[in-house]
Amino acid sequence: xxxxxxxxxxxxxxxxxxxxxxxxxxxxxxxxxxxxxxxxxxxxxxxxxxxxxxxxxxxxxxxxxxxxxxxxxxxxxxxxxxxxxxxxxxxxxxxxxxxxxxxxxxxxxxxxxx
Numbered sequence: 001x002x003x004x005x006x007x008x009x010x011x012x013x014x015x016x017x018x019x020x021x022x023x024x025x026x027x028x029x030x031x032x033x034x035x036x037x038x039x040x041x042x043x044x045x046x047x048x049x050x051x052x053x054x055x056x057x058x059x060x061x062x063x064x065x066x067x068x069x070x071x072x073x074x075x076x077x078x079x080x081x082x083x084x085x086x087x088x089x090x091x092x093x094x095x096x097x098x099x100x101x102x103x104x105x106x107x108x109x110x111x112x113x114x
Contacts (some may be wrong), residue, residue: 007034007077008093008104013113015080016090017044022075026083030072038074045073084108 009015009029016026027041053066081090084106091108104113 007032007037007039008095009039009077009080009082014083014088015039015041016083017041017075017079018081018090019079020045020075026088032077033074036074037077039077039080040072040074041080042072045075046070047073082106082113084111085113086111 009032011029011031013029014026015029017023022041022044025044027043030040030042032039047070049069049071051066051069082093083089084091086106086109089108091106093113094105094107096103096105096112105111106113
């Protein structure tokens, strides 16, 4: 049995893409998939999805019509680095125990990320 994967990147973190077609860009993490080791970053790895037009009742309620829709695709967690809150530079993440709770720490500046 595989262990539950733990990632040091969480939703709403600011990250920089360090590899791939969006290398050098920064964005906010929209969601994570720990079991697949993937993150979805706002505006990165844009993929086009072709969506069929909905019926009239559904269209009025959901405001969704057919056509080509652009959505964010997954990026492997190893291809992004968390940004240091102190000076917005990429940093590694460490774990520190404070009073029995687990706290993420930026290795570059030593500041808490949580």
